Amino acid sequence: MYDHLKGFRDFYPDEMGARREVIDQLEATARQYGFREIGTPALERTQMYVDKSGEEIVEELYAFEDKGGRDVAMTPELTPTVARMVVAKQQELSKPIKWVSTRPFWRYEQVQQGRFREFYQTNVDIFGSSEPEADAEILAFAADALTSLGLTGEEFEFRVSHRDILGGLLEAFDTDVQTKEAIRAVDKSEKISEAEYHDLLVEAGLTYDQAAEFDDLLAVDAENLDELVEFAGTDRVENAVTNLQNVLDAAADFGAGEYCTLSLETARGLDYYTGVVFECFDSTGEVSRSVFGGGRYDDLIESFGGQPTPAVGVAPGLAPLSLLLQRADVWPDESFTTDYYVLQIGDTRDVAAEITRTLRSRGHVVETDVAGRSFGAQMNYADGVNAETVVIVGEQDLEDDAVTVKDMDSGDQEQVPLAEFPGDHDRPTLADFE
Numbered sequence: 001m002y003d004h005l006k007g008f009r010d011f012y013p014d015e016m017g018a019r020r021e022v023i024d025q026l027e028a029t030a031r032q033y034g035f036r037e038i039g040t041p042a043l044e045r046t047q048m049y050v051d052k053s054g055e056e057i058v059e060e061l062y063a064f065e066d067k068g069g070r071d072v073a074m075t076p077e078l079t080p081t082v083a084r085m086v087v088a089k090q091q092e093l094s095k096p097i098k099w100v101s102t103r104p105f106w107r108y109e110q111v112q113q114g115r116f117r118e119f120y121q122t123n124v125d126i127f128g129s130s131e132p133e134a135d136a137e138i139l140a141f142a143a144d145a146l147t148s149l150g151l152t153g154e155e156f157e158f159r160v161s162h163r164d165i166l167g168g169l170l171e172a173f174d175t176d177v178q179t180k181e182a183i184r185a186v187d188k189s190e191k192i193s194e195a196e197y198h199d200l201l202v203e204a205g206l207t208y209d210q211a212a213e214f215d216d217l218l219a220v221d222a223e224n225l226d227e228l229v230e231f232a233g234t235d236r237v238e239n240a241v242t243n244l245q246n247v248l249d250a251a252a253d254f255g256a257g258e259y260c261t262l263s264l265e266t267a268r269g270l271d272y273y274t275g276v277v278f279e280c281f282d283s284t285g286e287v288s289r290s291v292f293g294g295g296r297y298d299d300l301i302e303s304f305g306g307q308p309t310p311a312v313g314v315a316p317g318l319a320p321l322s323l324l325l326q327r328a329d330v331w332p333d334e335s336f337t338t339d340y341y342v343l344q345i346g347d348t349r350d351v352a353a354e355i356t357r358t359l360r361s362r363g364h365v366v367e368t369d370v371a372g373r374s375f376g377a378q379m380n381y382a383d384g385v386n387a388e389t390v391v392i393v394g395e396q397d398l399e400d401d402a403v404t405v406k407d408m409d410s411g412d413q414e415q416v417p418l419a420e421f422p423g424d425h426d427r428p429t430l431a432d433f434e
Contacts, residue, residue, distance in 0.1 A: 007117025018332040019120075019318060022149060022325070023102050026122040026316060029145040033137065035100035035124055040081045042104075046071040048080050052272065052303070062106045074106040078123040078315065079272070079300065086127050087306035095128030114289055114320035121292075125313030130298065132243065135276045136250035138294055138314050142280065143256040145316065150330030156291065158256070159263035160248065160278040163295070164240035165228060166267060169217055170206075172232040177205035180271055186218070187267040218264040222248070225262075240275070247276050274298045276312070287323045292316040341382035342368040345375055345394035351418075352393040355403070359422060383408065391421070 004010055011019060027037070046063045063073040075081060082099060102122040111117060124141055126134045139158060146156055166186060170177045185200035192200075194215075201211035220227055225245065229238045244262075251257050260278070268277040277295030281287075294314030301309035325331040340359050344352045352368055359366045367385060369378050382390050392404040392413075403421055406413035416423075 007111045014334040017336045018334045021332040025148050026145050029148055030100040030124050033141050035098045038099045038101050043072045044075055046073040052080055060107055060109055076105055076107045083300045083304045086301055087304045090306050097127040100124050114323050120318040121315045123315045127309055127311045130310035132246035132250045135247040135312050136254045138312050139251045140254035140256040142314050143259045153258050155328045157283050158260045158278045158280055159266040160260050161264050161266040162240045162244040162276050163273050168232050168237035173210050175205050183267050189265050222262040268295055272297045272300050282324050286327050291320045291324050337386040338367055339364040340366045340389050341387035342391045343378045344369050348393045
């Protein structure tokens, strides 16, 4: 008996059906915004991640040497891959480029709530626009995707920040600050004590007094962002504040403003973010970790050898999103149903097969016997797959040129002339309700 590997999961049909429904809704919302689906490989050259994140990233990868002697890694995220793809056909692609992809990723990291070593994300990205409207559209997509899954504004919030505000404030202190390390400390601030947070800021180059002052600055509300401009006295902070305000204004126009909260303590840990960043959280706090996040990464395409190309994106992960949907009691029903089960008694395969094909051609989910089972065994199976209707094709019925149709909910059944079936007995399909 073999167990699955730690951090990897099996999904049986009931759970997979619910997961598929969530994925389909995320992708359907993306299509409404004009995002086009792409397909990407499971393996990339390890060096691509080293160049982006440093040698230490290898410890977090499923990396190995393939049979051709190449150092490769199973993709831990999509952003470097799509950056590579944009660079490869940058001159041919119409701007803005709007792509969507749902697929698995792999990271060798500690398994915890909502985080596994194999995980699934829907990545949604816009390349080629630096306008606030592009950031706002990403926020609007995320909000529409969540509300289409049954969530309300009382269930989630987007905590919005700006990396240049953080970096600009740090630069304004009269000391040699390691900005990346300080921003990583900000990203950890809600997971550790205030003392530990300040210690990290001091390790990054601030004094303890400056760390406390920096912490106070980040607590400013949306109406007083000008205080940050006054403190820093730099174009960098002023431009970042203006950009953040413009994004929030556009998000309001696009219908996502009610879900957005200013939170300068939100930093996003990845170094490639350059502008507005945000994270989605459970408003009740029952799901303690970030559900998903996104933001602007304007320098990545150029760092991959392409022309300067602004970019912004978001990546809802299915595992943490499922925690939020389950907490809010809007996770899709995990039971599956079958529209028809065509039951065979005796030598009736040809007629049963014709009825099965006809029902399937009309868009129904239809099963029939493929195991040579008895009448009772077939009825038990039909009940087990939640068949709504059983069509009994028996030799005795066929002598009367008829079939017996049984409604499994009520138990009612009637004999129907073969020439008139399905006829008015045809159940509606899901497409009829869309």
